Amino acid sequence: MWGGRFAEGPSALMREINASISFDKRLWRHDIEASRAHVAMLAAQGIVSADDADAICEGLERISDEYETDGVPEDPALEDIHMHVEQRLAELIGPAAGRLHTARSRNDQVATDFRLWVREAIDEALASIEALQRALVARAEEHAATVMPGFTHLQVAQPVTLGHHLMAYYEMLRRDRSRFADARKRMNECPLGSAALAGTGFPIDREATALALGFDRATANSIDSVSDRDFALDHLMASTQCALHLSRLAEELIVWASQPFSFVRLPDSYSTGSSIMPQKRNPDAAELVRGHSGRIAGAMTALVMVMKGLPLAYAKDLQNDKPPVFEAHDLLILSLSAMAGMIESVGFDSERMRAATEAGHPTATDMADWLVREAGLPFREAHHVTGRAVKLADERGVRLWELGLDELQSVDSRIDKRIFDVLPVQASVRSRTSHGGTAPQAVRKRVEAAKKALGMNE
Ligand code: ARG
Numbered sequence: 001m002w003g004g005r006f007a008e009g010p011s012a013l014m015r016e017i018n019a020s021i022s023f024d025k026r027l028w029r030h031d032i033e034a035s036r037a038h039v040a041m042l043a044a045q046g047i048v049s050a051d052d053a054d055a056i057c058e059g060l061e062r063i064s065d066e067y068e069t070d071g072v073p074e075d076p077a078l079e080d081i082h083m084h085v086e087q088r089l090a091e092l093i094g095p096a097a098g099r100l101h102t103a104r105s106r107n108d109q110v111a112t113d114f115r116l117w118v119r120e121a122i123d124e125a126l127a128s129i130e131a132l133q134r135a136l137v138a139r140a141e142e143h144a145a146t147v148m149p150g151f152t153h154l155q156v157a158q159p160v161t162l163g164h165h166l167m168a169y170y171e172m173l174r175r176d177r178s179r180f181a182d183a184r185k186r187m188n189e190c191p192l193g194s195a196a197l198a199g200t201g202f203p204i205d206r207e208a209t210a211l212a213l214g215f216d217r218a219t220a221n222s223i224d225s226v227s228d229r230d231f232a233l234d235h236l237m238a239s240t241q242c243a244l245h246l247s248r249l250a251e252e253l254i255v256w257a258s259q260p261f262s263f264v265r266l267p268d269s270y271s272t273g274s275s276i277m278p279q280k281r282n283p284d285a286a287e288l289v290r291g292h293s294g295r296i297a298g299a300m301t302a303l304v305m306v307m308k309g310l311p312l313a314y315a316k317d318l319q320n321d322k323p324p325v326f327e328a329h330d331l332l333i334l335s336l337s338a339m340a341g342m343i344e345s346v347g348f349d350s351e352r353m354r355a356a357t358e359a360g361h362p363t364a365t366d367m368a369d370w371l372v373r374e375a376g377l378p379f380r381e382a383h384h385v386t387g388r389a390v391k392l393a394d395e396r397g398v399r400l401w402e403l404g405l406d407e408l409q410s411v412d413s414r415i416d417k418r419i420f421d422v423l424p425v426q427a428s429v430r431s432r433t434s435h436g437g438t439a440p441q442a443v444r445k446r447v448e449a450a451k452k453a454l455g456m457n458e
Helices: 011-017 021-044 050-070 081-099 106-142 160-187 204-214 222-227 230-257 284-309 318-346 350-358 364-375 377-395 405-411 417-421 423-433 439-455
Strands: 148-152 156-160
Touching: 021 050, 021 106, 021 204, 021 318, 050 081, 050 156, 050 230, 081 106, 106 160, 106 222, 106 284, 106 439, 148 160, 148 350, 148 423, 156 160, 156 350, 156 423, 160 439, 222 350, 230 318, 284 318, 284 405, 350 364, 350 423, 364 377, 364 423, 405 417, 405 439, 423 439
Parallel strands: none
Antiparallel strands: 148 156
């Protein structure tokens, strides 16, 4: 297709290093769609005849049917998906096929095809994130009042509700959706018609092609258009951040499923056994979500490194843009789906979580707050007094609320029996009604808003 000025064909190794068909065949639908829009515009502008345009469209239609039923037949000599489509078109309709490539180049063609693909990938990611959010919100509603240990440093810190903890992931995913939506909006401009890098002298209508392909407008600079891959990086960065969130949730499920914790029981459908230890139930799906996040971040880094230092405009390095994006997308969708499945079916052991919460004096802060509120102590002094009460409880081997009033008063005489109202873990979570706090009523309020945002009440 470009051999006019060459005496010899490419060597076998040149073919091998040059070919991208093994992976860019994933763009075939987008390539045909963009060609249709391009030729319709060429005809409308009087650049190709209506007859040729019709023949090209019919040919493209047939190629689409062929690929749909038989897949793309790979020929490394034809390099990439763009040349495969064009070659097949020539076989089907003859010389008129050669008019399709008027006023375009593979440089703006691939930039356009890939944008169309990434746009779809973003829509798929948005839907998958939403599905996981629904699963989280449903479980959070169910466990709005279930008490569990809240951790800092993975040490029991203060009692929280499981619903509140799960809703923390809802918020992370909400930001992920906004990042993807933002990327979609920014990328939705059409490079087609930028040609090789300088634009074209043909009287094309770039705005018409852009609108036909569902873009908001045509891109503004032809050099930028063929060399820009920000849209792919935006997708990878949003994917990476989402994968990080999934990885943290996966890690928690893995820890919670470990016997010394036993906060959760992952269902058989998301566990595997061991070939040697008959008692084992391993959280492989969660571990793979955690592991996949590393590969997604790696894909993001791979494209960053490909782009770094590339001079304008197009260079063949850019052909390396697709594998990382495809890989990250596939892994992210799989991870999101598996995580939604796990969240829907995981069994929470509320009794176990409550027992774990009661160990380690998690309501010491509540006691200090009481001393400030009811006995008028400065917080620093209240902190000190409570510390002494904790020490006494540890010496006696009891929980804070199991100390007698006389024992508490021996620590500080300003303590009276009302202190017992704030020491139980349930009382502690019920009291944390501040905006964004862990109280069951605050969690239910946030769950309601989330259900509304996700259209879960309809
Ligand atoms: N397969 C190429 C890619 O993905 C298409 C563009 C080729 N352009 C060129 N000037 N060789 O980047």
